[in-house]
Amino acid sequence: MELNRREILALSGGSIACFALGVSAVSTPALASATDERIKAFAGDAELREGRISLTAPEIAENGNTVPIEVKVESPMTKDDYVSEVMVLADGNPMPGVITFLFSPMSGEATATTRIRLATTQNVIAVAKMSNGSVFMEKKNVKVTIGGCGG
Amino acid sequence: MATAKPRVKLPDKATKGEVITIKTLVSHPMESGQRKDRKTGEKIPRMIINKFTATFNGQQVFGANIEPAVSANPYLEFTMKVEESGKFEFVWVDDAGTTYKTEKGIEVTG
Amino acid sequence: MISRREFLQVSVATGALLGTAGSGAWTALAARQGLMSEAELLAFPEFGNVTLVHLTDIHAQLKPIFFREPSINIGVGEAAGKPPHVTGKEFLELYKIEPGSPEAFALTYEDFAALAKTYGRMGGIDRIATVLKSIRADREGRVLFLDGGDTWQGSYTSLKTQGADMVEVMNHLEPDAMTAHWEFTFGIDRVREIVDNLPFAFLGQNIFDNEWDEPAFEAYKMFERGGSKIAVIGQAFPYLPIANPRWMFPKLSFGIREQNVQQNVDAARAAGADVVVLLSHNGFDVDRKLASRVTGIDVILTGHTHDAIPEPVIVDKTLLVASGSHGKFLSRLDLDVRDGQVKGYKYKLIPIFSDVITPDKSMTELVDKVRAPYEAELKTVVGKADTLLYRRGNFNGTFDDLICDALLSEREADIALSPGFRWGTSVLPGQDITVEDIYNATGMTYPAAYRSEMTGARLKEILEDVADNLFNPDPYYQQGGDMVRVGGMGYAIDVSQTIGNRISDMTLLKSGEPIDPQKTYIVAGWASVAEATEGPPIWDVVTSYIKRVGTVQGKPNQSVLVKA
Numbered sequence: 001m002e003l004n005r006r007e008i009l010a011l012s013g014g015s016i017a018c019f020a021l022g023v024s025a026v027s028t029p030a031l032a033s034a035t036d037e038r039i040k041a042f043a044g045d046a047e048l049r050e051g052r053i054s055l056t057a058p059e060i061a062e063n064g065n066t067v068p069i070e071v072k073v074e075s076p077m078t079k080d081d082y083v084s085e086v087m088v089l090a091d092g093n094p095m096p097g098v099i100t101f102l103f104s105p106m107s108g109e110a111t112a113t114t115r116i117r118l119a120t121t122q123n124v125i126a127v128a129k130m131s132n133g134s135v136f137m138e139k140k141n142v143k144v145t146i147g148g149c150g151g
Numbered sequence: 152m153a154t155a156k157p158r159v160k161l162p163d164k165a166t167k168g169e170v171i172t173i174k175t176l177v178s179h180p181m182e183s184g185q186r187k188d189r190k191t192g193e194k195i196p197r198m199i200i201n202k203f204t205a206t207f208n209g210q211q212v213f214g215a216n217i218e219p220a221v222s223a224n225p226y227l228e229f230t231m232k233v234e235e236s237g238k239f240e241f242v243w244v245d246d247a248g249t250t251y252k253t254e255k256g257i258e259v260t261g
Numbered sequence: 262m263i264s265r266r267e268f269l270q271v272s273v274a275t276g277a278l279l280g281t282a283g284s285g286a287w288t289a290l291a292a293r294q295g296l297m298s299e300a301e302l303l304a305f306p307e308f309g310n311v312t313l314v315h316l317t318d319i320h321a322q323l324k325p326i327f328f329r330e331p332s333i334n335i336g337v338g339e340a341a342g343k344p345p346h347v348t349g350k351e352f353l354e355l356y357k358i359e360p361g362s363p364e365a366f367a368l369t370y371e372d373f374a375a376l377a378k379t380y381g382r383m384g385g386i387d388r389i390a391t392v393l394k395s396i397r398a399d400r401e402g403r404v405l406f407l408d409g410g411d412t413w414q415g416s417y418t419s420l421k422t423q424g425a426d427m428v429e430v431m432n433h434l435e436p437d438a439m440t441a442h443w444e445f446t447f448g449i450d451r452v453r454e455i456v457d458n459l460p461f462a463f464l465g466q467n468i469f470d471n472e473w474d475e476p477a478f479e480a481y482k483m484f485e486r487g488g489s490k491i492a493v494i495g496q497a498f499p500y501l502p503i504a505n506p507r508w509m510f511p512k513l514s515f516g517i518r519e520q521n522v523q524q525n526v527d528a529a530r531a532a533g534a535d536v537v538v539l540l541s542h543n544g545f546d547v548d549r550k551l552a553s554r555v556t557g558i559d560v561i562l563t564g565h566t567h568d569a570i571p572e573p574v575i576v577d578k579t580l581l582v583a584s585g586s587h588g589k590f591l592s593r594l595d596l597d598v599r600d601g602q603v604k605g606y607k608y609k610l611i612p613i614f615s616d617v618i619t620p621d622k623s624m625t626e627l628v629d630k631v632r633a634p635y636e637a638e639l640k641t642v643v644g645k646a647d648t649l650l651y652r653r654g655n656f657n658g659t660f661d662d663l664i665c666d667a668l669l670s671e672r673e674a675d676i677a678l679s680p681g682f683r684w685g686t687s688v689l690p691g692q693d694i695t696v697e698d699i700y701n702a703t704g705m706t707y708p709a710a711y712r713s714e715m716t717g718a719r720l721k722e723i724l725e726d727v728a729d730n731l732f733n734p735d736p737y738y739q740q741g742g743d744m745v746r747v748g749g750m751g752y753a754i755d756v757s758q759t760i761g762n763r764i765s766d767m768t769l770l771k772s773g774e775p776i777d778p779q780k781t782y783i784v785a786g787w788a789s790v791a792e793a794t795e796g797p798p799i800w801d802v803v804t805s806y807i808k809r810v811g812t813v814q815g816k817p818n819q820s821v822l823v824k825a
Contacts, residue, residue, distance in 0.1 A: 009673060059517065066222040099221050101215050106232060109230045112229045113474070117183070
């Protein structure tokens with residue numbers, strides 16, 4: 001096929017390159033303090049402890065508009081000892097709030113899955129509050145790539 | 152105004168004491184309030200599902216407070232330990248106060 | 262000079278699982294310096310009761326080809342300096358391979374063009390058929406033949422037939438299972454159509470529907486061979502929706518899904534598996550990490566990153582096999598399985614020297630049949646190569662230099678970008694460049710050569726992003742391609758840095774001026790993952806350029822400065 005001059009010089013429409021942006025590159029992350037404030041408001045005076053939470057998310061998001069995350073908290077989930085709430089935050093989004101799961105002893109397990117929007121590579125944070133008021137926290141970094149061309 | 156069509160997946164039958172998995176989806180654009188109209192440059196107003204509850208025989212077993220960072224067509228998967236036969240009711244509420252509901256029964260044996 | 266049909270012995274790596282294999286396997290043979298025939302190339306001592314035969318990343322190459330292995334393949338983090346990140350002389354020293362030997366030609370880039378004239382082409386599905394037949398005759402009822410994927414894509418005929426040529430040929434070889442990557446770039450409907458009629462298992466434990474998060478394909482299959490139960494778990498390329506166009510399979514989600522691998526291993530063991538095999542398209546470094554974290558996998562048949570390693574790499578109790586690409590090699594792994602355990606192994610990476618191994622007649626006929634409608638077009642000469650054209654290498658390859666030159670020239674661009682694919686065959690100095698050669702380097706389903714405007718800042722962002730896909734020290738963040746090839750622009754890279762800090766000194770070559778982050782440049786490229794990318798197919802751009810220049814004169818590419 002021979003290209004004519006007009007075709008040679010035409011600019012391609014649509015999004016470009018090997019590299020399709022999943023989400024807008026121009027979004028201003030929330031101030032770090034906004035994330036901290038949300039955690040503080042959730043946890044109150046309780047100390048933030050490590051452990052008990054497993055946070056599953058893809059290493060690299062397939063699509064920043066819909067990133068699956070699963071939170072699982074170790075707990076007997078009985079009437080006297082259960083996970084009451086898990087708050088999920090994303091510290092690189094314009095607003096850090098994502099979702100708060102509300103569990104009950106009838107949940108059987110403190111496990112929940114949803115799909116979230118991540119504007120850029122950032123930490124997903126899960127903060128779990130137990131029925132006795134103790135609070136646990138876990139983080140996972142999720143990479144939002146502009147799209148490679150591997151293979 | 153947004154229209155939402157809820158769908159749920161859970162087993163028809165279970166044995167007493169079993170922890171079952173419940174999957175829910177509701178079609179909804181989840182307009183975040185962050186986007187701008189390309190033509191006018193004005194912000195598109197926020198319109199999201201902000202609350203979800205799952206009740207079993209009238210008692211809340213699971214819920215979620217939802218913010219704009221949840222994806223369009225919100226998906227929620229969670230569990231419940233079933234002790235008796237009964238009926239689930241799932242309710243989604245959006246920013247306009249509109250509610251979307253669906254119900255499903257489960258038969259528990261043993 | 263030795264005759265074309267006399268080659269050095271290729272020996273068998275042997276070992277107990279708990280002992281270190283060491284790098285002594287090819288040692289013995291290289292030391293022996295014996296000459297050999299087809300029979301010797303296929304020779305394998307009687308051992309054990311189960312044989313795994315692994316073919317991967319053939320990229321639709323039905324005929325014998327030339328394929329130069331990389332000179333630069335940098336490992337980062339824990340993989341630094343370990344196979345497969347050992348090339349050239351260091352590779353020869355590590356495996357005690359004589360420079361200039363057939364193994365040196367097969368496994369490294371050293372003196373490639375010269376040795377190619379001595380040892381000839383490698384691969385050819387009819388030669389592979391002969392080897393497979395011989396193994397099956399030797400090990401009746403004990404053989405599992407497994408295809409690691411990237412089978413249906415990479416040639417003119419596979420593109421024109423949407424993979425039908427490869428499906429027909431592979432069906433004739435009767436694999437027991439396969440997994441996939443580029444297969445999905447024919448679109449989900451085509452994949453479903455083929456898989457629904459496939460007479461063997463199509464496995465992918467990490468392929469899920471993205472609406473209800475349920476498995477979209479079979480995760481594993483149990484086989485019985487030599488009195489043992491063998492579970493084969495499939496692992497498709499984890500980053501398909503990122504590295505390839507997501508819109509071609511919009512309802513699927515992939516990912517590594519390590520926990521799910523463990524669950525499937527446990528399920529297979531609970532179902533009575535004596536041996537658990539992961540048929541993987543993760544890429545070698547990802548599999549090395551996976552092997553250290555998932556328990557209960559006996560063998561990982563690795564793929565995707567196109568590494569050929571003459572001995573298994575052992576991680577804890579897992580054997581990692583790397584069988585090369587483009588049909589150059591077939592792996593044979595014999596296992597001694599007793600009391601539900603692998604007690605020992607013998608392994609041989611069988612080099613498919615096309616002049617040594619007799620083609621299987623029925624397969625030759627089949628290949629001729631599937632190629633017949635296209636034969637005239639395939640043979641059409643477009644130009645000539647004055648220097649070696651090859652693709653592999655972390656930063657550039659002469660075939661990609663050619664593609665970038667074509668993009669710069671034919672689309673009148675300042676800068677050209679060509680993806681860091683690892684598939685594509687080599688053309689020797691003095692050889693004609695045919696239509697087949699061009700499609701071997703470009704044949705795929707999203708070939709549009711775009712012409713676009715990008716700021717200097719955007720170009721930096723792209724280079725940083727791709728570099729992190731290659732050089733992130735955590736293998737789970739690596740996508741397994743090479744660095745995007747750049748024409749018209751030079752840059753420096755420090756692979757040890759983090760994302761955003763690896764790339765520096767970006768320079769527009771035609772002016773010698775630094776790239777201005779604010780300034781807009783005309784960029785031409787191809788293989789965009791974005792839907793509805795506009796532009797002529799890349800093979801037309803390359804063809805038009807080669808026709809104009811006649812003879813392609815490659816120059817050493819010094820536009821990328823790699824900082825240690």
